[in-house]
Amino acid sequence: MKKYKNFETNAVRIQTERSGHREHTAPIYATSSFVFEDAEQARAMFADEISGNIYTRFSNPNNDEFIEKLCALEGTEDGMAMASGMAAMFISMAAFVKSGDHIVASRSLFGSTHQVLTQILPRWGVSHTYVDIHDLEGFEKAIQPNTKMLFVETPSNPGIDLIDIEYLAKLANAHDLILNVDNCFATPYLQNPAELGAHLVTHSATKYIDGQGRTIAGAVLGTKELIKEVRFLARHTGPALSPFNGWILSKSLETLPVRMEKHSENALKLAEWLETQADVLQVKYPFLKSHPQYELAKKQMRLGGGIITFEIKGGIERGRKFLDALEMLSFTANLGDTRSIATHPASTTHSKLAEEERQAVGITPGLVRISTGLEHIDDIIADIEQAIAQSKN
Numbered sequence: 267m268k269k270y271k272n273f274e275t276n277a278v279r280i281q282t283e284r285s286g287h288r289e290h291t292a293p294i295y296a297t298s299s300f301v302f303e304d305a306e307q308a309r310a311m312f313a314d315e316i317s318g319n320i321y322t323r324f325s326n327p328n329n330d331e332f333i334e335k336l337c338a339l340e341g342t343e344d345g346m347a348m349a350s351g352m353a354a355m356f357i358s359m360a361a362f363v364k365s366g367d368h369i370v371a372s373r374s375l376f377g378s379t380h381q382v383l384t385q386i387l388p389r390w391g392v393s394h395t396y397v398d399i400h401d402l403e404g405f406e407k408a409i410q411p412n413t414k415m416l417f418v419e420t421p422s423n424p425g426i427d428l429i430d431i432e433y434l435a436k437l438a439n440a441h442d443l444i445l446n447v448d449n450c451f452a453t454p455y456l457q458n459p460a461e462l463g464a465h466l467v468t469h470s471a472t473k474y475i476d477g478q479g480r481t482i483a484g485a486v487l488g489t490k491e492l493i494k495e496v497r498f499l500a501r502h503t504g505p506a507l508s509p510f511n512g513w514i515l516s517k518s519l520e521t522l523p524v525r526m527e528k529h530s531e532n533a534l535k536l537a538e539w540l541e542t543q544a545d546v547l548q549v550k551y552p553f554l555k556s557h558p559q560y561e562l563a564k565k566q567m568r569l570g571g572g573i574i575t576f577e578i579k580g581g582i583e584r585g586r587k588f589l590d591a592l593e594m595l596s597f598t599a600n601l602g603d604t605r606s607i608a609t610h611p612a613s614t615t616h617s618k619l620a621e622e623e624r625q626a627v628g629i630t631p632g633l634v635r636i637s638t639g640l641e642h643i644d645d646i647i648a649d650i651e652q653a654i655a656q657s658k659n
């Protein structure tokens with residue numbers, strides 16, 4: 267597929283070869299398998315001597331279009347589409363570890379990724395060490411002779427803390443480790459971990475890549491050499507993306523640049539407004555000057571993205587009342603949608619953690635997370651303003 271010089275053009279124009287029907291948009295290749303022209307072609311494809319589609323668990327034109335685009339946008343050589351972000355996270359780890367190996371990870375991780383590291387991989391003898399996301403030197407100290415991978419998310423969920431990808435890439439290279447970065451919050455439009463030295467870039471495409479709350483999907487991207495291992499594990503264990511979702515996601519990527527610009531513009535306006543509110547204690551957003559890592563955000567991100575957190579005065583009770591008082595914002599377990607979404611981690615996603623565990627990843631009792639959508643900013647602010655006022659009583 268032909269590549270162009272600029273991000274926006276690749277997002278729109280990378281396309282599967284047209285069929286004889288001269289379609290403008292790629293059709294959905296809803297087929298389980300592909301027909302061989304003859305016995306020799308079948309033999310050569312199975313032997314990996316020539317490339318081509320065999321079976322949709324292995325590859326499919328819609329998923330290939332999605333992945334070729336995503337690789338062009340991230341600056342990676344190769345990749346594989348997955349049925350969910352968690353399939354991507356799990357396969358991207360499992361493909362590179364065996365019993366007795368070790369992974370060093372930032373403590374600030376998505377909930378299910380935390381379960382994979384603490385509950386699932388240990389069943390096969392793979393251990394891990396967590397490091398505080400702010401303790402850069404701690405990453406080096408945590409490396410053991412059997413360490414194979416560094417795994418981080420930046421910005422983190424829901425703490426909105428950042429980590430210096432370039433620093434970690436140098437560390438990984440010095441110790442012959444794979445640096446794996448979950449780039450879900452930033453998307454390739456705002457941050458390109460591979461260009462900063464990361465070896466693997468993982469995505470939950472469910473979030474901003476789809477951007478409209480319609481699908482569950484993921485992707486693992488990286489060098490040809492690493493993706494070969496990912497592909498081997500994925501082809502034979504089956505986390506394949508459905509062609510229908512691959513088609514949706516390729517179309518979604520066409521609008522990623524304009525959506526991320528607007529999400530970021532709305533989020534910055536909302537964050538600046540929140541900072542002026544008396545009942546709001548602390549606002550966290552990468553492109554706010556008050557963010558402790560504002561300089562790093564400017565260095566490794568193009569814009570701040572759509573996610574903001576703030577601490578509402580009055581703790582856990584006020585946080586719950588605030589959510590109940592919202593009239594327009596959605597209360598749902600997703601983010602990166604066109605619709606603004608509010609969540610209260612302490613009473614929902616992180617309610618099972620002990621208070622100290624929540625504090626360790628920056629989840630205070632009144633912490634509210636907003637995924638700023640694409641509605642008019644005045645309507646978003648108006649809803650939050652009335653909910654802050656109402657939740658006082």
Ligand SMILES: *Cc1c(COP(=O)(O)O)cnc(C)c1O
Nearest residue numbers: 350351352376423450470472483
């Ligand atoms: C949602 C999310 C995931 C998991 O993705 P799914 O598509 O829900 O499986 C992983 N990492 C981060 C940072 C996420 O926000």
